Amino acid sequence: MFRTCLAFCAIVLCCELSAEQIGCVQRVPNEINQENVQLNNGTIEIHGSASIEIVPQSTVGKGDWAIEFETFCVGGVEQMTLASAFERSASPNTASKETSEYKTSTPQSLPPFMHSEAFRPHVAILEEAKGFHLAGVNMLRLDLTMKDDAVLQIRNVRLRRPQESDHEKNADSLAHAADPELLNAYLARTFASKITGVTVGMSDIQITGTVANHRTDVTLGDIPMEILLGNQSPYRELIDIEIQNDGSFEVSVPRTTLVDDRRVDRLTDRWQLYHDGPSGNVAICHARYAETVACRQPELPPAKPSSKKGLGGWSAQRSPVLKNELKDLGITAITVNIGGLHQYVSARPHPNFTKFSWQGRDYYANERELQQLDKTFREAAANNVMVSAILLISNPEKSSDEDLQRLRHPDADPSGMFAMPAVTSSEGIGYYGAILNLMAERWSRDDGIHGRVHHWIVHNEIDFGWVWTNAGRKSDIAYMDLYQRSMRMIDLIARQYDPSVRTWISLTHHWAERGNEYGYGSKRMLDLLVQFCQTEGDFPWGLAYHPYPQSLFNPRTWQDEKATFEFDTPKITPKNIEVLDAYMKLPQNRYHDAVRPVHLSENGFNSKDYSDAAQQDQAAGMALAWKKIQSLSSIEIWHYHNWIDNRREGGLKIGLRKFRDESGDPLGKKLIWNLYQAFGTPREDAEANRYLQTIGAKSWDELIHRENIH
Template structure:
């Protein structure tokens, strides 16, 4: 969720007059008359038939009812001005002339002007007005002239289980945006849109074939195996096992950016001497020259192939490095207790770190914030893989200051690695090209060598600077890769991807960070970041956390296991209701739709399964790195419920050995979190008590001591 939280508030108002409900259903071929045939019904039949078969459009009006976080003004019969006033702006259409059903093939279109870009657009079907029945789309580009925009509703209408009587439009999550809209309408798709849809379907079919080959690669039993890859300061050492009586076997190098299941050619291949033995061992230079640059094989994978005719056939899975010789050996540090804080930064109420006895913290690091492709007035030049890059020293000064505050208190820091798409510069190279601008953050471009090198350069700079045993800049102990990847469209966008395709990208990002970090700190660990969605996904652009974990295990088992952990965000089921013991959508089994504080044991049970262990021996680490409890307001009752939720959750956290840290979010109430008040402290601009410590602050302070501060609550 983080500080840019966009709430999933239920629709405030739905159509209740039902004037035309159940009179007819539109199916694209005609109208099916419902109920008794009366003159009034025939009248509406004629009107609606004219709308669809004549003009082929249904003009829509925006309702003044049910709008949220907007100032709405009608400027013409079909024109409106919408000014966003807070972080969850949306409007409803007036009741539709006829309900929409799953058989409709319709386009929503409109024209707009907006001086500043809108960072996302989402459409909900009403009813039911939930994420599953919504369409998330790219936001609106800034424009001073009337610009057309359209949304294809067919896919989400096919999911409709009841008649749709209204639509809701959400306009990003930033206040102060002014949008003019006109000619809002439903219409049939035109020829260009039908052709584009056909092309999109063809692309989906091709991607399904790619996925099938990838799944086959991960589950296939190969006759050969690379058993071990060790990276030393100068060498790459490989050991493997070959199939009996095989001929024409070669060792090949596979870039981490490549898709193994799609490769036919390899830039490097070397015959494997057979000598009648099944075991083999080879040593290669770690660094090599290519096209005038020095390249590092740290991020290479290795496989055995067989030459058949003029082609190579894969005879083993690709193997990443299992062991990296570390340049330094900083002392391993573990949290002295489970109590942590999220979003550490130097300008927060730093005295809380001592007063609350904080022993772990997360720090958000925007790679775009400091990475540059060209020199500037406040830049530090550094080389990576034969290319010079630049780091913004102003950003680094703030990051140093933050990490030094943690270091002097022996706080274990987990860095949350974030990046954005950008039309130019480092972000254009490093962000995945399929990332939709609707996402708050993007997946790194680990699908091209240029993108991977740009991303790796940033990670290598951070790992080197913040593992330095001198401690001059502070320390990063662990690496949380991106944010809530099962809410991918919002928080780590890679475009339209299946769960397996998405995980292939994410796995490569995790591997990159793991290998780079271990060059400097053998104790560093990477973590997968997951929201509360567990066995099911709430909508089209979301994934089930358990499914992603299972896919990650498959990649780990196929290409060599590595010691990743889980950074989980177990918010209450309803973010606005702190009484988490009342949570819905939770069970005590692995089929639970969500994991919240109420059933936190499910996550612990999952990591206790031997098939999930690292190397089959060691349970995965769990850090709870973002969760908090809402106080609906600052009334005594709301504040007591918030504190009670913390006490209730802490009893569970203390009892579960697999949980290493609980980093509370948010430190201070934030006005850009969709109306939530989940801070330990009040708003910094509160009129009566700015940054005031709420009862939960004192409860949190008492955790881990002889007695938890008592709070009244009923269950």
């Protein structure tokens, strides 16, 4: 029920919009606890259940409307309702209750804001037929039911007319993905015949296998990577094979072939056996990608970090005044974001771009942008630091950039921060491959003239792909079918130039639980990737995991209730990081009997403010995590995120340093900076032990889980 609101705080979030788009002001009702609802720099921040008032800044007409928000929501909203309020002089055609100044409608349910760890758009359709009568409305009241530890931020609220894109498409309703039923049946099927190996040499490709039940009319199909399961003619070529008496065969084919007068490298193709029977050519085995790739620089040495101490999102240009930070902190590994891949290579000629060829097509390298990355990679090399590059594809809501439209997946929804690459079209995968090949070759040179990239993290947090690697609404198996193609592309291309390079799957702390209705769960994604590898050929990928605390805002990870010591734990956080190590050591998750490496490639702890108590909590979380991972052999690196507090991270202060514009102490070192510096030095125990009291423990040993995990 509405009450008179004489005293309120307000933010004008949108002002001059068209008649069909109405900007709104957010207000905090005076009965709301001001400690729970705060206004900060144009954003309203809510801790736990609360209500806010939304005031349209111009007259709302008749008909259906959509209300649009940008939200950053850690923990999610459990229930959300919206009610309309009209000044008593107004007479809208709606059922109402009276307050001292307003007539108010009965609250109607809205789809609640989901958990998200970045600002994302949220749209709700307000249809008259469902009780939303907004004509002449003076105010809207949004009531939010949230858990006490949930944190919600809202900005840029507006009313507008509904659009066709507001109506969500069903999962897998779009054409650019394989049918999930076909995928499930394919992965579960057992064939008597099989391809046992695919080896890519410098000039040819060798394929070996065994054929059961047939001795004639069997051919080998060459299938381009972009072809989806279910295509009636998936192969570009059928090759005769000679089957031995024991059913085995071995065939060598040229590595390149002509396609539409273009010379095409078959490095990334997969191979499958077909039998020509009464109903035509029928597949008699699973398809298989190459596992072994000839390397042009087999002597290129691998990176060998001297400790597990890394830093996330580093660049040489980010803060020039801290040019000695890698050395001062003793950093041995960094991650570098390569965002907006389309800006580095174009399919069209531009002034001062360098022409090159890939798969028989011409492309153009943007040397100016590439040289900016060179500076970062050379600086890392000068400090003997291992580099893992994170490949990110832009996904703006509206863009006329032809290269971007060619690169991103055609089903990508604009709700996503980044997109999946277009791995299901010849043009898209050709362009993507051109970018990957240019970068892999450039940053794997033995002379190091451009610097070095040792590993490639393939996109970001794909179990939360709706936000971080969007391909539209897809079932988990259809999504993984797309993603593993992207992983294989960079794996096969990069291993031509660096024998020790790895690709890495990026996953969040949501383990056996999905996180929200759009999430898949990290465990499910990992299991699906393993299943694809068992079916279509394995490759040496690693795991880039993000074990943030249960709530990003609460650094006291030792209190995480959803982090348990079992393989079906809802979340994996620093509290139960032993679960991840144990899971990666299971036989089915290994690569050729070796445990796949784990890089904790994005992790940090929040300080709610810069008080000593808040910084103590932040440092204590980091001390606990560091002490735990030292004995976990699968975990090779901890990349701390963020180096510097960032005002675009939804109110989080997870940096080692304060905001660069912090009044009185810009870029000031927090307690965690000194702790992180001490790790791996003789000062480590003295610095870390200070935080045992904060955790409530007498020793680190009592906090480490040593029992079997099932």
